[in-house]
Amino acid sequence: MGERWTLLIIRDALLGLRRFEEFQDSLGIARNVLTNRLSKLVDDGLLDRVCYQERPARYEYRPTSKAKDLLTALLGLMHWGDEHAEDPAGPTRIANHAGCGGDVRERLVCTQCGQVVDPDAVHLLPGPALTDSPA
Numbered sequence: 799m800g801e802r803w804t805l806l807i808i809r810d811a812l813l814g815l816r817r818f819e820e821f822q823d824s825l826g827i828a829r830n831v832l833t834n835r836l837s838k839l840v841d842d843g844l845l846d847r848v849c850y851q852e853r854p855a856r857y858e859y860r861p862t863s864k865a866k867d868l869l870t871a872l873l874g875l876m877h878w879g880d881e882h883a884e885d886p887a888g889p890t891r892i893a894n895h896a897g898c899g900g901d902v903r904e905r906l907v908c909t910q911c912g913q914v915v916d917p918d919a920v921h922l923l924p925g926p927a928l929t930d931s932p933a
Contacts, residue, residue, distance in 0.1 A: 803827055803835050808865050809872050811845060813891075816858035839865075870904045877903065 799805060803825065810824050822832055836859055839845040844865040847857050873893055880889045893902040906915040 801835070803831065804839065805868075805872065805875070807832075807835055807839060808844060808861065808868055811859060811861040811865060812869060812872065816860060818857075818859075821859075844868075873902065874904045 806825055807821060810821055815821055815824060818832065818836070821827070821836070822829065825832070827835075836845065836847075840847045840859070842864075843862055845859040846862055848860055850856055850858050876889075876891060876893070894900065895902050906917065906920060907913070908915050
């Protein structure tokens with residue numbers, strides 16, 4: 799995820815872009831870089847490469863459930879940018895609920911009690927990977 803183009807490609811795939819040329823047009827990314835990033839995202843299980851035409855063979859890239867799990871993080875980054883680095887013309891993208899048209903926002907929710915949690919009430923504690931590792 800730390801690579802410059804990864805989240806942008808995932809964002810575009812979640813927005814419905816599927817074909818190589820669509821990603822290239824949207825991002826202005828060099829063909830060789832896009833080829834490498836798409837291959838890596840397929841190898842990492844974030845995109846599925848699906849043949850949509852036999853002759854010549856042409857492929858599209860569909861987001862997997864693993865990629866869809868990034869939507870909350872992507873929306874968080876998008877909303878943060880809208881608030882703290884706003885464009886005078888307004889947001890470039892708006893997340894709407896397909897069912898009713900309402901705005902979609904990410905929230906912190908406690909899995910035990912279901913309460914919406916304020917960021918100040920979140921404690922980050924050492925997890926098993928940290929506490930079980932040899933010193």
